[in-house]
Amino acid sequence: MRRWIISIAVAFGLFTVVAGATPASAQEVVRSVTITRDSKIGGKPVTKGGYEIKFVEGKDGELVLLKGKTEVSKASYKVSKLNQPAANSAVAYTENSDGSFVVKRIEFKGKTEAIVLE
Numbered sequence: 001m002r003r004w005i006i007s008i009a010v011a012f013g014l015f016t017v018v019a020g021a022t023p024a025s026a027q028e029v030v031r032s033v034t035i036t037r038d039s040k041i042g043g044k045p046v047t048k049g050g051y052e053i054k055f056v057e058g059k060d061g062e063l064v065l066l067k068g069k070t071e072v073s074k075a076s077y078k079v080s081k082l083n084q085p086a087a088n089s090a091v092a093y094t095e096n097s098d099g100s101f102v103v104k105r106i107e108f109k110g111k112t113e114a115i116v117l118e
Helices: 002-021
Strands: 028-035 039-041 044-046 049-056 061-067 070-081 090-095 101-107 113-117
Touching (some): 028 090, 039 070
Parallel strands (some): 039 101
Antiparallel strands (some): 039 044, 049 061, 061 070, 070 113
16 A cells, blocks of 8 residues: 555656646737737738737747737737847838838737737
8 A cells, every 4th residue: 555655646746847847839819909000910900900810929820819809810920039128019001003012010018029020
């Protein structure tokens, strides 16, 4: 009986060490963003205003743009490292030849990574 208890204790200890050594996987986060001009994200038109974006922090992937609980658009993105934490949250746009705008980059205050839309 004593051997059995010791075996369980050793197994639990090994599990704790292995679980602690395993890197945490990236977490999906939701952040608020303000689009300051009518533009496009993922090829879909987006009117200026407040939105939520859902994405996996620190990992390239696909973000989802939400207005309330309604999905407005999806877009692929890559993570870009910043030299220092962003001073403010910001959305950068590019202008198309027809005068319309496309969201190209999103930075969040205090974060050292930016989202670059493809």
